[in-house]
Amino acid sequence: MSFLTKLSFKDQTFKLRETAILDATTKLLAEKGFDLITMDDVADAVGLSKPSLYKHFKSKEELVIEAMVRLVDEALAYLEKLPDTLGPLERLQSLLEWALRVRLGGGLPFLPSTSAHVRAFLTQSPRYILRALKLHRLLDAVVTEAKRNGELASELPNDVILYSYYARTCDPAVEYLRLYGKYDDETIVAHMHSVCFAGLGARPNR
Amino acid sequence: MSFLTKLSFKDQTFKLRETAILDATTKLLAEKGFDLITMDDVADAVGLSKPSLYKHFKSKEELVIEAMVRLVDEALAYLEKLPDTLGPLERLQSLLEWALRVRLGGGLPFLPSTSAHVRAFLTQSPRYILRALKLHRLLDAVVTEAKRNGELASELPNDVILYSYYARTCDPAVEYLRLYGKYDDETIVAHMHSVCFAGLGARPNR
DNA sequence: CTTTAAAGTTACCAAATAGTAGCGTTATTG
DNA sequence: CAATAACGCTACTATTTGGTAACTTTAAAG
Numbered sequence: 001m002s003f004l005t006k007l008s009f010k011d012q013t014f015k016l017r018e019t020a021i022l023d024a025t026t027k028l029l030a031e032k033g034f035d036l037i038t039m040d041d042v043a044d045a046v047g048l049s050k051p052s053l054y055k056h057f058k059s060k061e062e063l064v065i066e067a068m069v070r071l072v073d074e075a076l077a078y079l080e081k082l083p084d085t086l087g088p089l090e091r092l093q094s095l096l097e098w099a100l101r102v103r104l105g106g107g108l109p110f111l112p113s114t115s116a117h118v119r120a121f122l123t124q125s126p127r128y129i130l131r132a133l134k135l136h137r138l139l140d141a142v143v144t145e146a147k148r149n150g151e152l153a154s155e156l157p158n159d160v161i162l163y164s165y166y167a168r169t170c171d172p173a174v175e176y177l178r179l180y181g182k183y184d185d186e187t188i189v190a191h192m193h194s195v196c197f198a199g200l201g202a203r204p205n206r
Numbered sequence: 207m208s209f210l211t212k213l214s215f216k217d218q219t220f221k222l223r224e225t226a227i228l229d230a231t232t233k234l235l236a237e238k239g240f241d242l243i244t245m246d247d248v249a250d251a252v253g254l255s256k257p258s259l260y261k262h263f264k265s266k267e268e269l270v271i272e273a274m275v276r277l278v279d280e281a282l283a284y285l286e287k288l289p290d291t292l293g294p295l296e297r298l299q300s301l302l303e304w305a306l307r308v309r310l311g312g313g314l315p316f317l318p319s320t321s322a323h324v325r326a327f328l329t330q331s332p333r334y335i336l337r338a339l340k341l342h343r344l345l346d347a348v349v350t351e352a353k354r355n356g357e358l359a360s361e362l363p364n365d366v367i368l369y370s371y372y373a374r375t376c377d378p379a380v381e382y383l384r385l386y387g388k389y390d391d392e393t394i395v396a397h398m399h400s401v402c403f404a405g406l407g408a409r410p411n412r
Numbered sequence: 413c414t415t416t417a418a419a420g421t422t423a424c425c426a427a428a429t430a431g432t433a434g435c436g437t438t439a440t441t442g
Numbered sequence: 443c444a445a446t447a448a449c450g451c452t453a454c455t456a457t458t459t460g461g462t463a464a465c466t467t468t469a470a471a472g
Contacts, residue, residue, distance in 0.1 A: 014419085033322050035241035038459060049421050051462070060460065089407075115321065116239050150408050153400075159387045160397045161406050163379035170378070173369035181365045191366045194359075199405030200367050201295075202356050220449090244429060255451050257432070266430070 018056050020046045025067045026108050034064060034118045064118065065125045071108050072131040075099065079138060088146035092139070092165065096196060097189050099169035104178070104185040136162065168196045224262050226252045231273045236314050240270060240324045270324065271331045277314050278337040281305065285344060294352035298345070298371065302402060303395050305375035310384070310391040342368065374402045 024045035028037045039060055043050045057063040078098050082091055102108070122128050143161050146152040152161060173195075177188050230251035234243045245266055249256045263269040284304050288297055308314070328334050349367050352358040358367060379401075383394050 031322070035321060036323055039461080040459080050460085051422090052420055054461070055419070058461095115241060116237070117242055152406055153404065153409055155409070156397065156400065156406070157387070160379075160383065160401065163382040163387070164377070164398075164401045164406060166382075167377050167379040171370070171373050172376070173366075173373040176369040176372075177366065181363075181369070191362065192370075194362065195366065195370045195405070197405045197407040198359065199401070199403045199407075200358055200362070200370060201403040201405075203359055203361070204410045245431080246429080256430085257452090258450050260431070261449075264431095 014056075017046070017048070017052075021048070021053065021056055021063070022067050022070055025063055026071070027106055029064065029067060030103070030106055030108050034115055061121045065122060065128055067108065068122060069125075069127050069131060071102075072128070072135055074102075076131065076135055076138070079135070087151070088142045088149060089151035091142050092146065092152075093193060093197070095139075096165065096169060097193060100174065100189045100192055101185065103169070103174060104188065139165070165196070168192060220262075223252070223254070223258075227254070227259060227262055227269070228273050228276055231269055232277070232314050233312055235270065235273060236309070236312055240321055267327045271328060271334055273314065274328060275331075275333050275337060277308075278334070278341055280308075282337065282341055282344070285341070293357070294348045294355060295357035297348050298352065298358075299399060299403070301345075302371065302375060303399060306380065306395045306398055307391065309375070309380060310394065345371070371402070374398060 021042065025037075025042055028041055028045060032041075037060075039050050039053055042063070043053050053063070057066060075095065075098075079091065079095055082094060086094065139162055140158055143152060143158050143165075147154045147158075171192065174188060174192060177183050177191070178185075181188075183191070227248065231243075231248055234247055234251060238247075243266075245256050245259055248269070249259050259269070263272060281301065281304075285297065285301055288300060292300065345368055346364055349358060349364050349371075353360045353364075377398065380394060380398060383389050383397070384391075387394075389397070
């Protein structure tokens, strides 16, 4: 028996279940938000009983932290996977579009804009903070580079750009556009992209 | 005794208490969000007992609805009070700045971006819907006018502009800028204003 | 096939909290 | 000053829900 199959069957299903739980949590978080989710909801969604959940995650908050950690990891992976040929502005645009598509596909908005409670315990979690800071620092460098290229507004401080950028990935306008605007996903992405980088004001005609 | 003083003392204090309750609710909503507020919190904040609250508002949800109704009414009043000399873009800019200052001063973000639950019962409340729609229609006309003047991006549909505009009044970037950016309120307002109308991209140098 | 250890489940507990019943108190009216 | 009606408060209930104890089943190992 190989080293890999040594941990098999039980441990494999355990791991599978863990991702299933995180998937369900992610979906529910996107739909209802932290406070409206009960642990029974999560258990039902994944076809498990509540105590089994606690075999994997020791509390509701840790469950959500892990879901967010996974999300930030995906963002980091996406950013690193981008071809080297892409310029800084293109990287930012690509990541924004990725984040919007994740959300439109039923995923989480990253950035805990949802509730003060969630933000509080997320910012207490070293696991989360570590990744969020890493992403933040990476993007900060990209923004600096983009400004140097004259691709971003040099009159705006980096943190204003970054926080506004994050905010756009969890912009409630997305939901309103889908709900009331009846646009398809790609149209929403295009519009959000346009608003994010060019604003609402009239654009100069070249 | 005049007709006015007829309702006096008790009824006057009753009315005063009502606005005090709404003030406290507004402040708490801005601080903690709907789900983390208990009716005891509100009662304590205004120096009352919980059952007295229920003499004024028959449920927690109705209390929040009334707070939001009052907020939208204030926005409507602000919009109507603007001098006729202001152009459409200036009106939008002025209202955005007003909304941001309200928030920075401890008030509510309008638009129920906080929780799915809040949004659900707000959009069920005729009292709220009525006002929200009225504001929406007013602003829609202003946007159309601004586009005609070449002051807003004519390539964006009105609803994209409006939902993005609303989103900017409750943008989480505001809190992050205050918390981590250490900017004073007026600087935040100026930056948000800039980001909203001109976007993050490089601006044309005239 | 038997043993054993882990995983899953049912049934439960404890805390929090929205909402209420009924009593004490205060202010208005005659 | 006396009567009364409304107002506010203390103390309670019911429900929801995060979390757990102990029993049962399943699967790996000899």
